[in-house]
Amino acid sequence: MVTPSSTGTTGIASIDVHAEGEPGRILLGAHLLVRGATWPERMRWCATELDWLRRLLLREPRGHPSMCAVLVLPPLDPRADVGIIVLEQGGFRPMSGSNTMCAVTALLETGSLPATEPETVVRIDTAVGPVEATARVEGGRVRWVRVRNVPSFAWALDEPIAVPEYGTVAADIAFGGQFYVQARAADMGVTLGPEHAPAIARAGTALLAAAREQVPVAHPEKPDVGEIALVMLHGPGDSAGVSGRNSVVLPAGRIALDDPTSWRGTLDRSPCGTGTCARMAALHARGELDLGVPFVHQGVLGTTFRGLLHESTTVGGRDAVVPSIQGRAWITGYAQHVLQPDDPFPTGLTVGDIWSTVRD
Numbered sequence: 001m002v003t004p005s006s007t008g009t010t011g012i013a014s015i016d017v018h019a020e021g022e023p024g025r026i027l028l029g030a031h032l033l034v035r036g037a038t039w040p041e042r043m044r045w046c047a048t049e050l051d052w053l054r055r056l057l058l059r060e061p062r063g064h065p066s067m068c069a070v071l072v073l074p075p076l077d078p079r080a081d082v083g084i085i086v087l088e089q090g091g092f093r094p095m096s097g098s099n100t101m102c103a104v105t106a107l108l109e110t111g112s113l114p115a116t117e118p119e120t121v122v123r124i125d126t127a128v129g130p131v132e133a134t135a136r137v138e139g140g141r142v143r144w145v146r147v148r149n150v151p152s153f154a155w156a157l158d159e160p161i162a163v164p165e166y167g168t169v170a171a172d173i174a175f176g177g178q179f180y181v182q183a184r185a186a187d188m189g190v191t192l193g194p195e196h197a198p199a200i201a202r203a204g205t206a207l208l209a210a211a212r213e214q215v216p217v218a219h220p221e222k223p224d225v226g227e228i229a230l231v232m233l234h235g236p237g238d239s240a241g242v243s244g245r246n247s248v249v250l251p252a253g254r255i256a257l258d259d260p261t262s263w264r265g266t267l268d269r270s271p272c273g274t275g276t277c278a279r280m281a282a283l284h285a286r287g288e289l290d291l292g293v294p295f296v297h298q299g300v301l302g303t304t305f306r307g308l309l310h311e312s313t314t315v316g317g318r319d320a321v322v323p324s325i326q327g328r329a330w331i332t333g334y335a336q337h338v339l340q341p342d343d344p345f346p347t348g349l350t351v352g353d354i355w356s357t358v359r360d
């Protein structure tokens with residue numbers, strides 16, 4: 001087990017990136033950290049042996065409530081170029097749209113993978129299946145990344161969720177690389193927009209807590225994927241080409257499940273790629289979004305991901321669709337993170353002014 005203090009000063013290098021505003025801290029060459037001959041084994045290894053690294057990188061003083069990270073690994077599928085595991089405040093995740101865009105941009109702009117112009121395809125192996133990223137490369141810079149995601153599907157539509165302090169809300173439960181509970185912002189009594197972020201975060205985390213208690217989920221082909229990870233509150237688009245607006249809330253740290261008002265969360269600064277894929281799958285299941293019709297999803301900062309449904313398929317007998325999302329990422333730094341053996345906070349730290357009521 002790699003422990004932060006038993007081996008003297010630990011040095012961890014990252015390439016820091018953001019995708020349409022959402023940070024993604026990329027750790028190349030994480031193969032020495034992660035063990036496991038299968039993806040479930042790798043994910044379990046991370047949860048049991050690497051949570052100290054997740055906390056170290058995502059919490060203060062090196063991180064902040066919105067920080068995410070990616071471990072770039074050798075793929076298990078020999079047809080893929082790399083494998084990824086995503087680190088979020090809520091735990092290790094199998095897939096992430098913004099973080100995939102960050103990882104691809106970091107890999108290609110640093111020469112860690114060969115880049116061909118004008119387009120480079122990067123095949124990515126994940127715990128929920130293969131993902132294909134196409135990057136537009138011009139003058140050595142990645143101008144955009146289109147992520148053709150794993151098959152996405154609606155698990156339940158208009159599921160009544162009893163949410164303490166908010167009433168019963170009709171919500172969709174959908175999978176877009178992660179499971180989401182998704183509801184209309186108006187039904188939760190909140191308005192989308194950065195100035196409403198605290199109310200969105202509070203409503204979102206209350207809905208997430210209630211949905212986790214009331215709606216069991218299990219991926220039909222990936223039995224280890226059995227949790228509603230994130231929550232999206234969404235609203236209508238506009239006449240200027242925006243198909244829909246959304247705010248995704250990420251639980252910031254382990255939170256007391258028995259007190260829905262104690263929850264805190266952070267808003268995805270991007271339009272959320274896996275959330276957009278889940279949203280498109282639910283819209284398609286309703287007959288409201290056809291294959292080939294662009295779906296421009298706008299996040300809390302006004303940045304957008306361009307979504308598209310490519311084909312129909314099935315997942316464990318469930319109707320599903322193959323979605324893609326497209327956006328851009330920018331490198332913000334090259335960091336060498338250090339943990340000295342006598343650091344009093346070997347797994348980082350949180351304080352309740354900007355973090356959740358953390359119980360660990």
Ligand SMILES: O=C(O)[C@H]1NCC[C@@H]1O
Binds near residue numbers: 022096099250272275
């Ligand atoms: O774009 C996404 O899918 C990610 N953004 C932060 C939370 C999700 O994993």
